[in-house]
Amino acid sequence: MPHAFAHRESLGRDERLEYIGAVKCLLELPAQTDPSLTNGTRVRYDDFAAQHINQTMSIHITGNFLTWHRHYIWSYEKALRNECGYTGYLPYWNWFANQDDLSKSPVFDGSDTSMGSDGSFVEHNGSTGGGGLHIPSGKGGGCIASGPFANQSANLGPVSPGQDGLIGVGIANKLNYNPHCVTRDLSSWLASQIYTKEAFYNATIRDTARDIASFQREIDTQSIGLPGIHSGGHQTLSGSNSDLYSGVVDPAFYLHHSMVDHLYWMWQALHPAHAKTISGTLTFGNAPPSRNATLDDLIELPFLNVEPQTIASLLDTLDGPYCYIYQ
Template sequence: MRFFSIGAAFYLAAVAADDVAAIDESWSAVDALSELQQQAMEGLKVSPLIRKRGSAKACNIFTADRRQDWEHMSKCQRKDYIRAVHCLHTLPSKSDPEWAPAARTRYDDFVAVHMNMTMSVHGSGLFLTWHRYLVWAYEQALRNECNYKGYQPYWNYFSRTDNIHESPVFDGSDTSMGGDGDFFEHDGALGGASMIKIPSGQGGGCMTTGPFANWTANMGPVRPGMQNMSAIPDFTVYNPRCLRRDLSSYVTSKWFTTANLLNVTIGRASWTHESYWREVQGRYPDGFLGLHTSGHYAMGADATDLYSSINDPAFWLHHAMFDRLYWIWQSLHPFEARKTTGTLTLSNKPPTRDANIDDLLEMGILAQTRPLHV
């Protein structure tokens, strides 16, 4: 069985080379990822879980909704998505104003919940699944409250890594998620717990062109990685301002590589849940930003704030992609897929117990509370 042979071949270094696609670092990251996805989907078709829950109504590979690569969506589809995001950004907030006095719009409800939970849903055992659930809740809001017909698109960040300005997600056209910010002279950004220096790009200021020109952020930033940006203490402070970007091809070309992709999907870092979890979040003392943080620093400016990066409407395309990698890894590593790693606090500060799969994912007013793994 091809699916199990991938995990087993790499995990046990077994000789099953004829079953394992000969993906190596000579492949483009885009081609490698499509092949990995293909194999992950084959795996899901033969998963024992599907046999157990094989009814037509069960959520499985045959019934699942399909998210799409922004690059492969039609202009009409992209425009409908952009319309729906603006809709959420226009509808009034449903948050209790006592709890989130700075939240003005329905979009802000997502910002407030993310900011409020920052210290327990990053660098923790809840990190991967909580963000999966957050993206789902947002997708539901777009569909149910803004009549969006599609599903949450993703930014394939292994595409156009040489020049992020050419990515259809960020090219600034009317079918993009906006372009770069205006030029603002600054000292670059410090990522990875301030251990990794990112040179400044050509932006850093307000995003004044494209479909999200003059987009307003109402909360944050609390601890932006971009230098020379002022901060506020927490999500209760109303801080309306333009959204800023500083697109970074330095980040995309350095970290969105075939080698890093293979490492977390079939290579050494993919072997256990713990190694996957660690690697995708970066090894900061080694100067390695990791796929998750790289997504944020590739967008730059507002997106470099751990708390309020969610203000950038492209946050969702990044996290949908990050979640895509997670399910591909899960499918390729079925014996590790339902585990969790980490405690209940960011980098275990303050110290807390290990998270477990019965821990609850809280989403405030965005969605019902549910266990980490069902």
């Protein structure tokens, strides 16, 4: 019988605390990545960050984007369960609740069952999103201020952050050890504009999501000229998530991408004729130019020692290595 991913607000107090405890477990267990691949990993959580950082330019705006991240968060959940005794499943952040005031969201309210609050206030000039969009500064910008992940440390990144005042280590040093704190600058200004009924319909049932290419384009750049609900989610979190490479150091990253997968799962159910199709090349926005991705291409997570899988085998959440649905 398939298990069901649930949005985080639907979890009970004990379930939320168990999830938080499992994440903290990964933040304490020793890293497993081969030291010859990176000198930046210190704890098990870093292994996942290093994997994402290392493959960033071949897993975004590509033909493997959706399946790579699906398998990546599934592998993360597997580690929570197998290595940290977690008995639940990876929750998702419901974008379409509290988007007008993220400080009221159970995900970000800073309570002991949240994923931590906004960052401490640091004066800065906002951040730059996709297409050069300027996102005004919010009430944060610094280290997570309160909650279970207050002042949470990270060992990798930022590589190329978009938030004003954050200094990146640069591409050449992307896997080097660089201890710092996880930062956030929650933007209700952006969330309230991108997480709307119109955006949801445009990404699911309208002609703007008629095929897989249209769906992927819509979730990254909305037809109304704003960031898509995927890319805009990272920009809504800002801080560490203003860096395409290392936003994964923020534990909220996984709840965001679980919601991305939820939307993808929903889109597949609504478009059965296109559910097992892919679109895109093997490089970021086809730069540099590369061949089209194929269903036989492998999704590989070598830093995590996860068995490679073909894209074809990861298109159905009730087949291959998977057995899950969303509720």
